[in-house]
Amino acid sequence: MSTILPILFQKSDNLLLLKDGVGQPKPTIRRLPAQDFVYGKQVHRDNFGMKEITSDWQQSHHENHSIRHPVILPNLHMVHGRKNKPSTPMSMIMNYSYAHEAQQKIEGIYLQRNSTEVKKRVVRNNRSQSLRQDYNTKKKIEIKIPFKMKQFLAIQPKVKIVI
Numbered sequence: 001m002s003t004i005l006p007i008l009f010q011k012s013d014n015l016l017l018l019k020d021g022v023g024q025p026k027p028t029i030r031r032l033p034a035q036d037f038v039y040g041k042q043v044h045r046d047n048f049g050m051k052e053i054t055s056d057w058q059q060s061h062h063e064n065h066s067i068r069h070p071v072i073l074p075n076l077h078m079v080h081g082r083k084n085k086p087s088t089p090m091s092m093i094m095n096y097s098y099a100h101e102a103q104q105k106i107e108g109i110y111l112q113r114n115s116t117e118v119k120k121r122v123v124r125n126n127r128s129q130s131l132r133q134d135y136n137t138k139k140k141i142e143i144k145i146p147f148k149m150k151q152f153l154a155i156q157p158k159v160k161i162v163i
Contacts, residue, residue: 013029020026092098123129
């Protein structure tokens, strides 16, 4: 039975049952054309390309253009699309001039901060601030009385307690 199964799998129309050799593709289950058959549409190329078309713009006509319809070139000063970013001046980067500018700017900020006097903030009294101030400024004087049961409050200790 084990020798018959590979033969049956090769004749099957189920792609999942087909076995392939090592390093070879699976055999196809569909009928394909011969090896020399070419798929796709044949491209017919013209004898001229972009080079010939653009080089002929200055002459305002081409062999394939009608003389009745001359090619109108745009104004030379006309701009199409977005403007490019200006290039970074490499000499300024190599000479660290951007770093020097940034350093001078930061030093100017520090000098300006140091030259101005620091203003003291005036806190206006409001209820919460005054309560906080009263609570923090009052000295709490509490005399702690050691705990005694009520029945022993009248009895004096026999040993002196030094606190």
